[in-house]
Amino acid sequence: MIDVADQKPDRLVSVREVFGIDSGLMAPAFTERDEHVPEIDAAYRFNPDVTLAILAGFTRDRRVMVQGLHGTGKSTHIEQVAARLNWPCVRVNLDGHISRLDLVGKDAVVLRDGQQVTEFQPGIVPWALQRPVALVFDEYDAGRPDVMFVIQRVLERDGKFTLMDQNKVLSPHPYFRLFATANTVGLGNLNGLYHGAQRLNHAQIDRWNIVASLNYLPRDEEIAIVQARVPALADVAGTTLVQSMVAVADMTRKGFAAGDLSTLMSPRTVITWAENIEIFRDPALAFRLSFVNKCDEAERPVVAEYFQRCFDRELEAPYLITSPR
Structure with a gap:
């Protein structure tokens, strides 16, 4: 069994053949599927510009945010690209109940050799960071400020993540990828349609390499x-x-x-x-x-x-x- 640190895409696929987009781009893909790879929806229709933006995230490690009104299929778009690349994909909804500890990790009591011991359980960010996983933050503009600052460090070019409680600095897996979806691109609830949407500081938005806009289909x-x-x-x-x-x-x-x-x-x-x-x-x-x-x-x-x-x-x-x- 291949160690998770050594897992990487083992083939290239044609964007023209797989996604039906007139592009000569070749995208890295995995041959084997695992439990975190989304199921393929054969009826899904890809928006060419948004698809190329998401593929840039997978091929060149760009941080990609997909913005658009509700129901346009932002999260599904990312999932369906990942599904066709056999790329593991995990979605996290940044609702008001997601805390910093959920993302970073916390101490928990576990049973070890019949004894109860306290052990650090990593959150979703350090878990995904060390794997060839596409981590998608849904409702990015609804995240709490303390949660957003945890994410901000991962958005840096080197993407290293510090676990303060463990005195560890984690380096991202070479094929870790980061995506987000948002309704307002950090502008807040301007029209009253998205209650709970937060205004994000410019430093947050500036760290996203690509912002794609997804509108309703023809x-x-x-x-x-x-x-x-x-x-x-x-x-x-x-x-x-x-x-x-x-x-x-x-x-x-x-x-x-x-x-x-x-x-x-x-x-x-x-x-x-x-x-x-x-x-x-x-x-x-x-x-x-x-x-x-x-x-x-x-x-x-x-x-x-x-x-x-x-x-x-x-x-x-x-x-x-x-x-x-």
Whole structure:
């Protein structure tokens, strides 16, 4: 069995052949898969620019942050690149419950030869740092300040990490890779859409070598993804239905950009809507349960109008809920 310190990619793959992108880039990959390699999603559609940015992270050890609105598939994009390279990938969500000790490690009581002893248990950062692993920090702009300063040291060019309690300085594995996803690129909750997003200091953002922006897919590609997820809608009638669904989603996004709505439909929501149509056999009912009921009551008539325009039918009650007097 190969020692983890000696593990490294053992082949090169063509980006043109594997990802369908017009590029002569060859990316390092592993022949063998392990338990940390994500499963391949054959229906996933790659954004060429973002894919090349992520591949630069894998091939040239660039620190890559992927920014975009919710539901655009930022984390999944990184995972699917890793899956096709057979590269181990671990995601950490930087929610308010993640502490410095979770990242660095802490002393824990363990059983050794029948005796209880206190032993240092490394956190996810030192564990990943010493392996050929792609570590992904999700919701990077939601991390607590003490957590962010732990990460900041790993972002340095040499990437060495000091374990103060252990008097150790860890050097990163040659094929350790670091990625992050964020909604706001450290600008905070400017439009009220992402509560909990923090403003990050410029020193944090400046340490990321590449910042890629991932937007929603073109309409035809979004339709193809929905049909791949829900094959029952892949026939002629289903295509017409999904076209109308994606048109509604597109209108909510434009309405959000214009300030008419405070929420929007992500591709994830459209897929959920399609899956619920399979259950309820009624696009209007599935739409109310998948999206309308998440909207502010004052905005529901606007959403109902979008539905009427795209489906040429009214969105039946109870899309509008009136408060008791």
